[in-house]
Amino acid sequence: DTEVTQTPKHLVMGMTNKKSLKCEQHMGHRAMYWYKQKAKKPPELMFVYSYEKLSINESVPSRFSPECPNSSLLNLHLHALQPEDSALYLCASSQEKQGADYEQYFGPGTRLTVT
Amino acid sequence: AQSVAQPEDQVNVAEGNPLTVKCTYSVSGNPYLFWYVQYPNRGLQFLLKYITGDNLVKGSYGFEAEFNKSQTSFHLKKPSALVSDSALYFCAVREWNNAGNMLTFGGGTRLMVKP
Numbered sequence: 001d002t003e004v005t006q007t008p009k010h011l012v013m014g015m016t017n018k019k020s021l022k023c024e025q026h027m028g029h030r031a032m033y034w035y036k037q038k039a040k041k042p043p044e045l046m047f048v049y050s051y052e053k054l055s056i057n058e059s060v061p062s063r064f065s066p067e068c069p070n071s072s073l074l075n076l077h078l079h080a081l082q083p084e085d086s087a088l089y090l091c092a093s094s095q096e097k098q099g100a101d102y103e104q105y106f107g108p109g110t111r112l113t114v115t
Numbered sequence: 116a117q118s119v120a121q122p123e124d125q126v127n128v129a130e131g132n133p134l135t136v137k138c139t140y141s142v143s144g145n146p147y148l149f150w151y152v153q154y155p156n157r158g159l160q161f162l163l164k165y166i167t168g169d170n171l172v173k174g175s176y177g178f179e180a181e182f183n184k185s186q187t188s189f190h191l192k193k194p195s196a197l198v199s200d201s202a203l204y205f206c207a208v209r210e211w212n213n214a215g216n217m218l219t220f221g222g223g224t225r226l227m228v229k230p
Contacts, residue, residue, distance in 0.1 A: 004158070006158075031216055040203070040223065040225075041222070041223070042205055042220035042221065042222055042223050043159070043205075043220055045217060045218070048216075048217065056217065088156075090158055090159070092159075094216060096216060102216070103149060103161045103164055104161070104216075104218060105161065106151075106158035106159040106160070106161075107158050108157055108158045109156075109157070109158050111156065
């Protein structure tokens with residue numbers, strides 16, 4: 001199974017709402033990632049979890065709060081978002097070993113619209 | 116910092132003709148290079164990677180890429196394009212630091228294959 005799943009596929013939320021994005025993989029990967037992608041642009045790294053610990057936060061605003069409850073799950077909690085946060089949010093996973101050549105596997109993404 | 120560049124925003128090819136999508140890189144040390152494809156409203160799919168060894172790398176869906184150290188390039192190629200190859204293609208370079216395994220993407224190239 002080389003699949004990364006993400007729910008929901010689409011999400012529309014107001015600026016005062018609280019919502020969560022979910023990501024799951026069962027490939028035994030110990031590194032998981034959140035990316036933000038605007039239309040026709042490359043993905044931008046937001047967070048990296050390594051062995052369930054946050055290892056990289058690319059200066060993301062605090063209205064985005066990641067969580068890694070276990071080695072298979074990754075959440076992104078959203079609160080008080082702005083319209084400019086509307087984007088495709090991608091989750092990815094990979095094996096985690098220094099010096100190794102492991103590719104990242106991406107989920108289909110959640111299309112987020114903030115109104 | 117490591118980087119990749121995709122000099123063409125769009126490449127147009129007739130079905131059945133060979134295609135090339137260009138990528139150049141700038142890294143310190145040995146480059147770990149990847150190609151991903153993204154279909155509309157979908158996540159990224161891994162196509163192929165170069166780590167070491169043969170300069171011609173074969174990947175999924177009939178794609179291949181040629182690593183050229185002297186020209187610092189990693190161009191994606193396919194001998195005969197299909198309409199279904201029309202998509203957004205990203206070149207990426209992998210970087211490892213103490214925080215983890217990170218991918219840096221090029222700006223993307225839209226491939227349009229016309230019947």
